Amino acid sequence: MPEIGLYSLAPVIITLVLSVWSRNVVLGLFVGVFSGVLLLNGPNPFTSMSIMLEQYLVAQASNSANMGILLLMIFVAGLVGLMEKSGGAAAFASMMTKFITNKLKAQSAAWMSGCLLFFTDSGTPLIVGPLFRPIIDGLKISRAKLAWIIDSTASPVAVLIPFIGWGLYSQGLISQEYKDLGIDESAFLAYIKAVPFQFYSVLAVVMVPVVIMAKADFGPMRKAEEDCAKGIVMESAETLAAEVVTTISLQKAKPIMVWLPLGCMLVIMFSLLVPQGFPMDMANMPSNAFRASLSTGYICAAIILMMLMRHYGVRSLSGGFSLYLESMSKVVTVLIILVLAWSLGAVGKDLGAPAYISALIDGRLPAYLIPAAVFVVGGVISFSTGSSWGTYAILIPLTIPIAHQFDAPMYVAIGAVLSGGLFGDHCSPISDTTILSATGAGCTQIDHVKTQFPYAIFNGSCSLIAYIVAGVTGSIWALGLGILLMVAGLLILKKW
Numbered sequence: 001m002p003e004i005g006l007y008s009l010a011p012v013i014i015t016l017v018l019s020v021w022s023r024n025v026v027l028g029l030f031v032g033v034f035s036g037v038l039l040l041n042g043p044n045p046f047t048s049m050s051i052m053l054e055q056y057l058v059a060q061a062s063n064s065a066n067m068g069i070l071l072l073m074i075f076v077a078g079l080v081g082l083m084e085k086s087g088g089a090a091a092f093a094s095m096m097t098k099f100i101t102n103k104l105k106a107q108s109a110a111w112m113s114g115c116l117l118f119f120t121d122s123g124t125p126l127i128v129g130p131l132f133r134p135i136i137d138g139l140k141i142s143r144a145k146l147a148w149i150i151d152s153t154a155s156p157v158a159v160l161i162p163f164i165g166w167g168l169y170s171q172g173l174i175s176q177e178y179k180d181l182g183i184d185e186s187a188f189l190a191y192i193k194a195v196p197f198q199f200y201s202v203l204a205v206v207m208v209p210v211v212i213m214a215k216a217d218f219g220p221m222r223k224a225e226e227d228c229a230k231g232i233v234m235e236s237a238e239t240l241a242a243e244v245v246t247t248i249s250l251q252k253a254k255p256i257m258v259w260l261p262l263g264c265m266l267v268i269m270f271s272l273l274v275p276q277g278f279p280m281d282m283a284n285m286p287s288n289a290f291r292a293s294l295s296t297g298y299i300c301a302a303i304i305l306m307m308l309m310r311h312y313g314v315r316s317l318s319g320g321f322s323l324y325l326e327s328m329s330k331v332v333t334v335l336i337i338l339v340l341a342w343s344l345g346a347v348g349k350d351l352g353a354p355a356y357i358s359a360l361i362d363g364r365l366p367a368y369l370i371p372a373a374v375f376v377v378g379g380v381i382s383f384s385t386g387s388s389w390g391t392y393a394i395l396i397p398l399t400i401p402i403a404h405q406f407d408a409p410m411y412v413a414i415g416a417v418l419s420g421g422l423f424g425d426h427c428s429p430i431s432d433t434t435i436l437s438a439t440g441a442g443c444t445q446i447d448h449v450k451t452q453f454p455y456a457i458f459n460g461s462c463s464l465i466a467y468i469v470a471g472v473t474g475s476i477w478a479l480g481l482g483i484l485l486m487v488a489g490l491l492i493l494k495k496w
Contacts, residue, residue, distance in 0.1 A: 066176070172338055198422075370399075372468045
């Protein structure tokens with residue numbers, strides 16, 4: 001390979017190193033893009049900065065399809081923020097706590113509540129945790145167990161839903177790569193097809209009821225449960241959890257403030273999408289028309305929720321609208337990451353990074369092992385940075401061209417990136433969902449990491465085997481194998 005080939009990896013390497021060192025993915029991406037522009041255009045930093053802004057950042061952000069994704073993310077953030085701050089999500093979750101009389105019902109209700117609050121991965125721990133904490137304390141269930149349950153129903157559920165933040169963000173990354181490769185398929189459809197191959201995410205969600213019903217706790221979690229049954233309670237973050245309760249529990253909020261806006265949103269979305277060919281003719285549906293339909297649904301849902309907030313006396317219309325705008329502003333960091341990720345991918349292509357990586361692995365790594373390798377690499381990056389989304393920004397622009405080049409199963413590879421990012425996130429002590437889950441459950445961050453880590457490694461091992469099989473077969477039956485391995489392994493560990 002020519003020497004310039006090695007340099008083509010510099011932006012990605014710099015991004016990784018800086019992201020891990022600074023714990024800041026935005027900084028890593030920015031410097032990575034800038035370093036690539038320097039390599040392409042010479043050492044003058046002022047000229048390179050100008051070129052980076054004009055030909056990469058602005059060009060990517062102003063692209064019609066990309067702008068549609070950015071706007072959609074803003075509307076999603078506005079609705080999610082309204083649901084969290086209105087108290088409707090808390091009221092909806094509290095409805096699930098009725099008729100809880102034993103440990104099985106308490107843990108199952110917490111799991112179900114987390115799954116039903118799929119629209120807010122960061123809000124789930126701070127809503128479900130404080131609501132169930134008094135219940136699990138009374139039933140002598142450890143708070144570490146509650147933290148694991150809500151952590152397993154936050155990001156793992158959210159990443160499986162194609163029309164909320166996680167899915168839309170990832171589709172933005174997929175769409176750019178498909179466009180560059182000339183793949184005639186919508187990113188939405190590709191994401192849908194990749195959902196069954198998100199092995200770790202599915203296993204994380206399914207593992208909770210299996211462990212609950214089989215009483216198959218193992219490792220530090222089993223000890224935590226045994227200690228709790230004896231009255232030995234782990235050190236808690238009670239003050240933090242109490243603060244969360246006061247911010248999300250509003251007496252006037254009703255469950256209808258969740259199910260009615262979401263129901264109307266889905267009806268409006270599908271009424272606009274179906275006449276345009278959804279879901280049978282997605283290939284011929286204009287991407288902006290698709291995103292406009294989704295955006296319309298989210299905007300209408302927000303309007304309905306603001307009216308409900310006024311009707312039940314939670315907030316005035318002007319107060320609700322102010323909250324809506326405030327919630328939109330909190331997604332700025334995510335939008336920046338998206339634009340920088342698109343730019344990093346563009347710089348990498350201009351430097352020839354995908355072609356160089358393809359040449360490096362040609363003949364050295366069988367195509368069927370690409371998904372398994374991507375899963376492991378994604379886990380390492382996410383563990384180091386504490387960011388699934390940052391991991392996707394780095395890996396998707398590299399993985400899709402490589403899978404396309406070597407004819408590896410594309411949907412398996414995409415699923416491996418998404419699952420790998422979540423796997424590392426679940427193991428990482430610096431992940432935001434790790435911190436939020438511990439806070440919401442009222443246990444220390446260290447106790448949550450210590451008890452969840454063996455579960456994450458166990459699921460990750462089952463997922464890795466499933467990715468090797470899926471890489472060979474390309475079949476969704478590999479998911480069944482992963483679930484079978486998980487259940488069998490839990491039954492074996494239960495006896496130890």
